[in-house]
Every structure is written in C-alpha cells, then in structure tokens.
Amino acid sequence: MRHPSELDPAIEIAGRFDHQVLVERYIDGRELTVAVVGEEAFPIVEIKPKSGFYDYEAKYTKGKTEYICPAVLDKELGRHVRELAVECAAVLGCRGVVRVDFRLTEDDEPFVLEVNTVPGMTPTSLVPMAAQAKGISYDQLVGRMLDLARADANLARATAH
Numbered sequence: 001m002r003h004p005s006e007l008d009p010a011i012e013i014a015g016r017f018d019h020q021v022l023v024e025r026y027i028d029g030r031e032l033t034v035a036v037v038g039e040e041a042f043p044i045v046e047i048k049p050k051s052g053f054y055d056y057e058a059k060y061t062k063g064k065t066e067y068i069c070p071a072v073l074d075k076e077l078g079r080h081v082r083e084l085a086v087e088c089a090a091v092l093g094c095r096g097v098v099r100v101d102f103r104l105t106e107d108d109e110p111f112v113l114e115v116n117t118v119p120g121m122t123p124t125s126l127v128p129m130a131a132q133a134k135g136i137s138y139d140q141l142v143g144r145m146l147d148l149a150r151a152d153a154n155l156a157r158a159t160a161h
Helices: 003-017 056-060 075-091 128-131 137-158
Strands: 031-035 045-049 065-066 097-104 110-116
Touching: 031 075, 031 128, 045 128, 056 128, 075 097, 075 110, 097 128, 128 137
Parallel strands: none
Antiparallel strands: 031 045, 031 097, 045 065, 097 110
C-alpha cells in the first residue's frame, strides 16, 4: 500500500483470509537487517529495492534489489543498531541464528520491524552475506550454527537431569 486511499480495500482483502487484521504505521526510511549468531551481531546489511518497496518481487527477483554490506552508517549508530538486534534476540529468548529487521528514519531512529527466527540460509541469503562481510565463509557459518545447536542441546540435557 502506498496511499491512504488504499487502506480500506487492503483491510477488506486481508479480512477475507482472517478475522484479525494487523495495521501498522508506515515508517519511511532505510531498510536494515542484522544477523545475530549466538550473541554476536554481524555487519549490518542495507536493503535498497530499486522499486522503492521491498516486496516479494524485489526480494526474490535477481537484480531488483541492491544490498550494501556493511551498510554505510555512522560508527556509533551502527553499534547502537547491532546492540538493539542482540537485545531483541535475547529478550525474545532466541537461540542460534536470527535476523532482526529495522527501518531507520531520516533522524537515524531505528525501529524494529521483526525478528526472523528462521532466516534464509542459501548462499545468496542475507545472513551468509553478513558473515562474508565479516570474513566468515558459508561453510564456517554453518559450522558455527552446528556448534551453537550442539551447545544448546548439551545445556538442555544438563539442566534436564
């Protein structure tokens, strides 16, 4: 939806699929995402769809979106966004690998959009992109994920006894 006049028809269409419809305020600004692996925030990825809106087509059609990793941000702002991502994952009790999506306003105020607890892991997905910017290969990333899962399983076994 790009114009207020589209709201009522959009709610009507959504209402055909469920009796509950969530409507959120649009936050104009830059789209950022942060992969959190364990308790570590990886470099920030900025998502710049060429159409101006990161919809299904922009996300899954090659060449429709530019990804900048690491995102060009003031050092302190980047640190703050990464800390927020780690904090979001911790507050929600997330483990392993998650991706936290943000909108960053013109005033550099970050808003959390969502915490993706099952982020894509194809070699062209955003988490592997952030890992690569950190100097971590895809295979090393998968190895780190397995180590985190093993540690989590061992902790669960230890506390169950």
